[in-house]
Amino acid sequence: MMQAFDNIYFFGTCLIDLLYPQAGLSAIELISARGVNVIYPKKQSCCGQPAFNSGYRSQALAVARHQLACFPKDIPIIVPSGSCAAMMKHQWPELFAGEEDEQQAILIAARIFELSEFLVDVLQVKLKDLGPPIKIAIHSSCSARREMGVADKIESLIAQLSNVQVLEQQYKKECCGFGGTFSLKHSDISAAMVNDKSHAISSTGAELLISQDCGCLMNIGGALEKQKKPQTIMHFAQFINERCNESNQ
Amino acid sequence: MNQTSEFLQRIELALNNDQIRNNFRSAMDGLMSKRRDQFADIDELAALRTQDNLIRVNALLKLPDLLEQLEQQLTNNGIVVHWAENADQANQITLNILNSKNAKNIVKGKSMVSEEIAMNHYLEKAGLCVTESDLGEFIIQLAKETPSHIVMPAVHKNRREIAQLLHEHFPQYPYTEDVDELTGIARQIMRERFEQADAGISGVNFMVAETGTLCLVENEGNGRMCTSVPPLHIAITGIEKVVEKLSDIPPLLSMLPRSATGQKITTYFNMINSPRKTGEKDGPEEVHLILLDNGRSSIHQQQDFFETLLCIRCGACMNHCPVYVRIGGHAYGSVYPGPIGTIVEPQLQGLDKIGTLTSACTMCGACAEVCPVKIPLPKLINRLRAEAVGGISQTLQRKAPLKKKEGMAYLAILAMVISTLVGLSAISIFGHTITLFNPQLFR
Numbered sequence: 001m002m003q004a005f006d007n008i009y010f011f012g013t014c015l016i017d018l019l020y021p022q023a024g025l026s027a028i029e030l031i032s033a034r035g036v037n038v039i040y041p042k043k044q045s046c047c048g049q050p051a052f053n054s055g056y057r058s059q060a061l062a063v064a065r066h067q068l069a070c071f072p073k074d075i076p077i078i079v080p081s082g083s084c085a086a087m088m089k090h091q092w093p094e095l096f097a098g099e100e101d102e103q104q105a106i107l108i109a110a111r112i113f114e115l116s117e118f119l120v121d122v123l124q125v126k127l128k129d130l131g132p133p134i135k136i137a138i139h140s141s142c143s144a145r146r147e148m149g150v151a152d153k154i155e156s157l158i159a160q161l162s163n164v165q166v167l168e169q170q171y172k173k174e175c176c177g178f179g180g181t182f183s184l185k186h187s188d189i190s191a192a193m194v195n196d197k198s199h200a201i202s203s204t205g206a207e208l209l210i211s212q213d214c215g216c217l218m219n220i221g222g223a224l225e226k227q228k229k230p231q232t233i234m235h236f237a238q239f240i241n242e243r244c245n246e247s248n249q
Numbered sequence: 250m251n252q253t254s255e256f257l258q259r260i261e262l263a264l265n266n267d268q269i270r271n272n273f274r275s276a277m278d279g280l281m282s283k284r285r286d287q288f289a290d291i292d293e294l295a296a297l298r299t300q301d302n303l304i305r306v307n308a309l310l311k312l313p314d315l316l317e318q319l320e321q322q323l324t325n326n327g328i329v330v331h332w333a334e335n336a337d338q339a340n341q342i343t344l345n346i347l348n349s350k351n352a353k354n355i356v357k358g359k360s361m362v363s364e365e366i367a368m369n370h371y372l373e374k375a376g377l378c379v380t381e382s383d384l385g386e387f388i389i390q391l392a393k394e395t396p397s398h399i400v401m402p403a404v405h406k407n408r409r410e411i412a413q414l415l416h417e418h419f420p421q422y423p424y425t426e427d428v429d430e431l432t433g434i435a436r437q438i439m440r441e442r443f444e445q446a447d448a449g450i451s452g453v454n455f456m457v458a459e460t461g462t463l464c465l466v467e468n469e470g471n472g473r474m475c476t477s478v479p480p481l482h483i484a485i486t487g488i489e490k491v492v493e494k495l496s497d498i499p500p501l502l503s504m505l506p507r508s509a510t511g512q513k514i515t516t517y518f519n520m521i522n523s524p525r526k527t528g529e530k531d532g533p534e535e536v537h538l539i540l541l542d543n544g545r546s547s548i549h550q551q552q553d554f555f556e557t558l559l560c561i562r563c564g565a566c567m568n569h570c571p572v573y574v575r576i577g578g579h580a581y582g583s584v585y586p587g588p589i590g591t592i593v594e595p596q597l598q599g600l601d602k603i604g605t606l607t608s609a610c611t612m613c614g615a616c617a618e619v620c621p622v623k624i625p626l627p628k629l630i631n632r633l634r635a636e637a638v639g640g641i642s643q644t645l646q647r648k649a650p651l652k653k654k655e656g657m658a659y660l661a662i663l664a665m666v667i668s669t670l671v672g673l674s675a676i677s678i679f680g681h682t683i684t685l686f687n688p689q690l691f692r
Contacts, residue, residue: 052631055636057640142613145614146613146618175613188264190607
């Protein structure tokens with residue numbers, strides 16, 4: 001283990017809070033099961049990314065600033081989303097530049113871990129697959145892949161699952177077309193991108209798509225559903241937790 | 250109609266055009282895969298990107314001095330240097346030089362800067378006959394269109410369209426859709442134009458201040474013909490294309506074709522030092538260089554945006570952009586499309602005219618990942634978005650063109666910013682730790 005932690009903070013993210021709570025609960029179970037106490041600060045809300053990426057910096061700052069007080073202890077902050085993690089780790093220092101709480105934001109940014117990164121690099125989890133055989137596809141979000149540089153972590157976790165076969169879709173590294181507010185401002189381009197993405201995934205014959213990011217999953221899952229494709233979506237934390245948790249079997 | 254609804258309309262047209270979707274997808278797939286093959290060694294790639302970034306940052310830091318040195322060296326070598334603040338001036342200077350030699354038939358090598366100032370239109374209005382000699386540029390000139398990609402200007406056209414265009418304009422040749430035969434016809438047409446040409450116009454890829462050298466990469470040999478067959482050669486380029494030393498060229502040349510077309514090196518690499526010297530049997534009698542500002546010195550003076558000028562125009566950012574590959578270059582409605590166009594155009598034309606381009610980005614980061622000089626494209630797009638909605642106090646404004654030596658006052662501040670920036674860029678980009686230097690590259 002890189003460093004032993006008795007406690008960690010969990011940052012739930014908006015999409016998990018509002019649409020995919022099971023993904024967050026699974027992530028918490030995965031971490032707690034390794035003897036680490038998970039602290040969920042109840043006053044947390046949003047990292048500020050939607051406003052920041054749309055150019056509204058003072059609004060983004062107000063939202064992001066609200067999070068600073070939620071994580072006072074010098075322990076890791078685990079984020080089950082590459083995109084929110086990247087916002088906090090890499091964009092906060094720019095967002096808070098010159099502000100009186102800049103130093104506090106930088107120190108918090110340094111404690112951010114994306115979930116799969118934490119499971120692999122810090123907890124070094126060993127998984128035992130108790131689930132039935134299944135074929136899946138994996139989509140790494142662009143922020144997990146390029147900003148956080150952790151796309152290999154989800155792959156190495158899944159590689160531990162003996163009954164899971166990973167099928168490779170075409171254009172695997174290409175963006176799914178979500179891009180937050182991009183999907184609203186350019187819904188036509190976004191639709192063209194996600195149609196190609198969902199087609200590439202369903203063509204593999206996989207039964208399920210997993211990812212680190214619920215934004216991508218929501219986008220691709222919506223397209224698969226609209227196209228009446230049989231594939232479903234799931235956050236990787238829920239997928240792993242359901243297959244490896246003995247009480248679930 | 251406002252700029253956003255016009256942009257959305259062009260996007261809709263492009264998305265509903267299967268030929269556009271298919272042409273760009275297959276062409277960009279080819280370019281991405283060839284580039285990937287060139288950079289199998291990721292450590293070499295990381296080291297080269299850092300090295301090229303530092304070469305370009307160094308050049309921009311010393312820009313006023315280097316431009317002065319360049320002018321001096323070129324003048325010593327017998328090349329006449331002209332300064333143009335804007336498109337009108339550049340076109341006027343070009344026309345004056347051509348008129349002074351009574352030049353009527355002009356052959357052109359590929360130049361995006363000449364597209365930026367709509368030079369063909371200007372010269373044709375003045376009654377001159379201008380022929381684009383790069384095959385792609387020739388095709389879109391016949392079709393009266395603009396480039397849809399900065400390296401492959403006719404990528405949106407298919408073979409049948411090209412066959413029909415050639416036949417329509419040159420009915421003396423038999424109709425064919427065979428690629429080799431089409432190229433053969435274009436070659437015959439081009440040979441005649443080269444023989445008749447009174448002047449050649451070209452762009453420039455790199456200028457070396459130390460030696461007064463103009464460097465041009467190309468694949469068809471037409472660039473060399475334009476710059477060596479006619480008695481007069483006029484080169485035009487942006488002021489940012491200068492580098493300090495001749496030894497800066499190999500690392501840049503190693504990256505440009507590999508990033509652009511996935512070639513280890515282009516078929517031709519031209520280094521122009523002077524007009525024809527006494528006793529030499531070929532080469533133009535006169536060589537002119539027009540240095541275009543057109544907003545560049547204004548970008549150069551703004552700390553948050555100067556990295557825009559690092560660009561060496563390889564096009565890798567658009568090749569890898571999931572938005573560009575779906576809508577193609579024309580949908581942007583600008584000379585420079587794709588991610589680089591998204592940061593260049595609003596700075597050249599103003600956010601009020603074309604700031605809407607910045608919305609067409611998912612922030613996926615594929616462009617920055619492949620940029621050979623490490624321009625932080627998503628960061629700059631995000632910064633422009635903030636500028637557009639007033640999220641950051643207005644700093645992006647047209648400043649007076651940079652006169653030589655005038656830039657020195659702010660250079661001290663810029664140096665501090667850049668030293669911080671170089672430190673950062675050497676450590677990480679998008680969270681990837683990068684090997685700092687490969688000492689072998691610096692021997």
